Amino acid sequence: MKISRSKFAxxxxxxxxxxxxxxxxxxxxxxxxxxxxxxLLTDNAETTVKPAKAIAEAFEKANPxxxxxxxxxxxxxxxxxxxxxxLSTGDMADVFWYNSGSLLQALSPEKNLVDxxxxxxxxxxxxxxxxxxxxxxxxxxxxxxxxxxxGILYNKEVYSKLGLSVxxxxxxxxxxxxKIKAAGLTAxxxxxxxxxxxxxxxxxxxxxxxxxxxxxxxxxxxNKVKYATDPTxxxxxxxxxxxxxxxxxxxxxxxxxxxxxMKLLASGKAGQYPLxxxxxxxxxKADAAKIGFFGIPGDDASKNGATIWPGNGxxxxxxxxxxxxxxxxxxxxxxxxxxxxxxxxxxxxxxYMVTGSKVPADAPPVAQDLQAYIDAKATTPAxxxxxxxxxxxxxxxxVAVETGQTSxxxxxxxxxxxxxxxxxxxxxxxx
Amino acid sequence: MVTSxxxxxxxxxxxxxxxGAGRPTRKQxxxxxxxxxxxxxxSYWFYAPAAVIYGLIFLVPTVIAFYYSLTRxxxxxxxxxxxxxxxxxxxxxxxxxxLKNTLIYAVxxxxxxxxLGMLFAVxxxxxxxxxxxxxxxxxxxxxxxxxxxxxxxSVLLQPDFGLVATVLSxxxxxxxxxxxxxxxxxxxVALVDVWKGVGLATLIYIAGILAIPKDYYExxxxxxxxxxxxxRNITLPLxxxxxxxxxxLSLIGGLRSFDLIWxxxxxxxxxxxxxxxxxxYKQYQAGFYxxxxxxxxxxFVMVSLIIFPLFRYFNSKEVEx
Numbered sequence: 001m002k003i004s005r006s007k008f009a010x011x012x013x014x015x016x017x018x019x020x021x022x023x024x025x026x027x028x029x030x031x032x033x034x035x036x037x038x039x040l041l042t043d044n045a046e047t048t049v050k051p052a053k054a055i056a057e058a059f060e061k062a063n064p065x066x067x068x069x070x071x072x073x074x075x076x077x078x079x080x081x082x083x084x085x086x087l088s089t090g091d092m093a094d095v096f097w098y099n100s101g102s103l104l105q106a107l108s109p110e111k112n113l114v115d116x117x118x119x120x121x122x123x124x125x126x127x128x129x130x131x132x133x134x135x136x137x138x139x140x141x142x143x144x145x146x147x148x149x150x151g152i153l154y155n156k157e158v159y160s161k162l163g164l165s166v167x168x169x170x171x172x173x174x175x176x177x178x179k180i181k182a183a184g185l186t187a188x189x190x191x192x193x194x195x196x197x198x199x200x201x202x203x204x205x206x207x208x209x210x211x212x213x214x215x216x217x218x219x220x221x222x223n224k225v226k227y228a229t230d231p232t233x234x235x236x237x238x239x240x241x242x243x244x245x246x247x248x249x250x251x252x253x254x255x256x257x258x259x260x261x262m263k264l265l266a267s268g269k270a271g272q273y274p275l276x277x278x279x280x281x282x283x284x285k286a287d288a289a290k291i292g293f294f295g296i297p298g299d300d301a302s303k304n305g306a307t308i309w310p311g312n313g314x315x316x317x318x319x320x321x322x323x324x325x326x327x328x329x330x331x332x333x334x335x336x337x338x339x340x341x342x343x344x345x346x347x348x349x350x351x352y353m354v355t356g357s358k359v360p361a362d363a364p365p366v367a368q369d370l371q372a373y374i375d376a377k378a379t380t381p382a383x384x385x386x387x388x389x390x391x392x393x394x395x396x397x398x399v400a401v402e403t404g405q406t407s408x409x410x411x412x413x414x415x416x417x418x419x420x421x422x423x424x425x426x427x428x429x430x431x
Numbered sequence: 432m433v434t435s436x437x438x439x440x441x442x443x444x445x446x447x448x449x450x451g452a453g454r455p456t457r458k459q460x461x462x463x464x465x466x467x468x469x470x471x472x473x474s475y476w477f478y479a480p481a482a483v484i485y486g487l488i489f490l491v492p493t494v495i496a497f498y499y500s501l502t503r504x505x506x507x508x509x510x511x512x513x514x515x516x517x518x519x520x521x522x523x524x525x526x527x528x529x530l531k532n533t534l535i536y537a538v539x540x541x542x543x544x545x546x547l548g549m550l551f552a553v554x555x556x557x558x559x560x561x562x563x564x565x566x567x568x569x570x571x572x573x574x575x576x577x578x579x580x581x582x583x584x585s586v587l588l589q590p591d592f593g594l595v596a597t598v599l600s601x602x603x604x605x606x607x608x609x610x611x612x613x614x615x616x617x618x619x620v621a622l623v624d625v626w627k628g629v630g631l632a633t634l635i636y637i638a639g640i641l642a643i644p645k646d647y648y649e650x651x652x653x654x655x656x657x658x659x660x661x662x663r664n665i666t667l668p669l670x671x672x673x674x675x676x677x678x679x680l681s682l683i684g685g686l687r688s689f690d691l692i693w694x695x696x697x698x699x700x701x702x703x704x705x706x707x708x709x710x711x712y713k714q715y716q717a718g719f720y721x722x723x724x725x726x727x728x729x730x731f732v733m734v735s736l737i738i739f740p741l742f743r744y745f746n747s748k749e750v751e752x
Contacts, residue, residue: 254611
C-alpha cells in the first residue's frame with residue numbers, strides 16, 4: 001500500500017516536471033549558433049503578408065546574422081484579442097505590426113512595450129507619425145506601410161462617362177449619386193457582410209467635423225461633446241442613413257462582402273464605395289488604375305479635405321529576448337529603403353510616414369489623390385488617432401442605420417451610449 | 432448546462448455514497464492508529480486525479496468568474512467595481528432584442544425539431560426500402576462542424592449567385608436577401624439550425640418509437656384501427672420521454688446558440704439577429720472582459736432558471752406515465 005502511494009506521488013511529481021520542462025522548451029535560443037532569430041507578427045491580409053515577406057528577405061540579406069520568422073494573426077476584433085492575450089501571457093513575437101491610435105492605447109503600452117523615445121530606430125520616421133504612437137510623452141512605435149485615406153473610392157470611368165466631377169460639397173455628392181443611379185448603376189456600394197466597411201460615412205466625415213470645431217477631439221475625450229447633439233458630428237450618421245433612403249445602395253448590400261464590393265466598383269457596375277484606400281492594393285494594376293479617391297464632402301467647398309489613417313505601427317514587447325535585433329528590423333522597415341521594398345510587394349495606396357521616401361510615379365491613382373490632399377494640408381487624422389474613446393459597436397450601429405432599421409439621429413445617440421460604456425470600461429476620467 | 436448537470440449528478444451518486452461510508456471509517460481509524468487510517472483512506476487516491484482536474488478546470492474558473500464579473504478587467508489587471516458591470520449589461524441596447532431573439536430562436540428551432548423529428552422517425556421506422564441508408568442521411572448534418580455548415584450556407588444563400596437563389600429563379604421566384612435582410616436573417620439561421628439538428632431529434636425519436644412494445648400496435652390492428660389511430664393513441668403518448676428529451680436538448684441548444692449565428696450573420700445586419708451569447712461575445716471582443724464575464728453569469732442564471740423547472744416538470748411527468 002505504502003509503496004503504491006509513494007509511487008503515485010513520484011509519478012505526479014515527474015509528470016509535473018515534464019510538463020513544466022516542455023513549457024520552458026518553447027523559448028528559442030538560437031544565439032548559440034551565432035545567429036539570432038526574431039519573430040514578426042502581422043495580420044493575415046494579403047496586403048500585409050506579401051510586403052512583410054519581402055521586407056524580411058531584404059532585411060536578412062542586409063543582416064546575415066539575423067533570421068526573421070513570420071507569424072500571422074486574424075485582423076479585426078479577433079486579432080485585437082489575440083494581440084492582448086499574447087502580450088498578457090508573455091508570448092508575443094519580438095516585433096508585431098498593429099494599429100496606432102486608440103487601439104494601441106488599449107494595449108497598456110507603458111507596461112507591455114519597449115520605450116523607443118529618441119531611439120536610433122526612429123531616425124527616418126516622419127515626426128507627424130509620432131503622436132499616434134505616443135502615450136504620456138513616450139514613443140512606443142515606428143511606422144509601417146502607408147497612410148490610408150478614408151472616404152469615397154470612385155470609378156473614374158463611370159465618372160467620365162456620366163460627365164461627373166469630383167464633388168466638393170455633400171450637395172454635389174448627392175446629385176452625382178442620383179445621376180449614377182439614374183444611369184442604372186449602383187451609386188453607393190454597401191457591403192454589410194463585412195460590417196466594418198459601413199463606418200466610413202461616419203469616420204471619414206471627421207475632417208468636416210474637425211474643421212467646423214477644431215477642439216472636437218479634445219472635448220470629445222473630456223466628455224464635453226456628443227455625436228447626437230453636435231450639429232456637424234451628427235451629419236456623419238445622417239449621411240449613412242441617406243444612402244438607404246435615397247436608394248443609392250446595391251440590392252443585396254446586406255450579404256455583400258468587401259471583396260465583392262471592390263469587384264462591383266472595379267467592374268463599373270457601381271460608381272462609388274465609401275471605404276479606406278488600402279483595398280485598392282489588392283486589385284490588378286489595370287483595375288487599380290480605374291479607381292480614384294476623394295474625402296467625404298462637407299457643406300463648405302472651401303474647407304474640402306480628407307480624413308486619413310496615419311498607418312500602422314511596429315512595436316517591440318518588453319518580453320522580447322532579442323530587443324537589439326528587433327530594433328534593427330523596425331529601423332529597416334521605417335527607412336526609405338524599407339519603403340521601396342514594401343512598394344515592390346504591394347503597390348502603395350498612399351504615402352509612407354518615412355522622411356525621404358516618395359510615392360512612386362507608377363503608384364495607383366488613389367495614392368496620388370491622397371498625396372494631393374496631404375500636400376494641400378487638407379487632411380485630419382481620424383478621431384481614433386486623436387482620442388482613446390472609440391465605441392466598439394459603431395459598425396453594428398452604422399449597419400443598422402444604413403439598412404434603414406435605425407434613423408441617423410438615433411444611431412448617433414446609440415453610439416454615444418456605446419462610447420460611454422467604453423470610457424467607463426477604460427476607467428477614463430470625467431465619464 | 433448539460434455538462435454541468437451531469438457531473439453534479441455523478442457526484443451525488445458516486446462519491447457521496449462513498450463519503451457516507453468513508454466518514455464512519457475515519458472515526459474508527461482515529462481510534463485504531465495511523466496504519467489503519469492509511470489503509471482505510473488509500474482509496475481516496477483514486478479520486479484524486481479526477482478531483483484535481485475537475486477542480487482546476489471547472490470549479491476554480493467558475494468561482495473566479497464570479498469574482499471577475501465584479502471587476503473592470505483588461506487581462507493585464509483588474510479593479511473591483513461592484514455591480515457596475517451588471518448595471519451596464521442590463522442597460523445594453525441590444526440586450527432586450529437579444530433576449531427576444533434568443534427566445535424566438537430557441538422556441539422555433541426546438542418546436543420544428545420536435546415536429547420534423549417525429550415525422551422523420553415515423554417514416555424511418557416504417558416499412559420502407561433502404562431504411563438504414565436514409566437514417567444515416569438524416570443524421571449526417573449532425574456530424575458536420577457547425578462553423579463549416581454556417582460558412583457553406585452563407586454561400587448557398589447569397590442572393591445574387593448563391594445556389595438557393597439560382598434554383599428559385601429557375602421557378603420564377605426572386606430570392607430575398609436571406610441573411611442580409613434584417614427581418615429575415617434570424618429565421619434563415621434558425622432554419623439552417625433545424626436542418627443541422629433535426630437528425631439528432633430523429634435519432635432520439637427512432638429509439639423511443641422502437642422501444643414501444645409491438646403488442647399495442649397489434650391490439651389496434653385487432654380492433655381495426657387506422658394508421659392515424661396508431662400514431663395518435665400509441666406512438667405519440669408512448670414516445671413522450673423521447674419528446675421531453677428532444678425539447679430539453681434543443682431548447683438548451685437554442686438558448687446558448689452562438690456558433691451558427693456568429694458565422695452566418697455575426698448578429699447582424701445591425702443587431703437584428705443578436706442573441707444573448709453574441710451580445711456577450713461582442714463585449715469580450717471589445718476587450719470588456721469583466722463585462723463579458725458578468726454577461727456569462729447572467730446567461731448561466733437565465734438558462735438555469737428556464738431549464739431546471741422544465742427538467743423537474745418533465746421528470747415528474749415521466750414518473751406518472
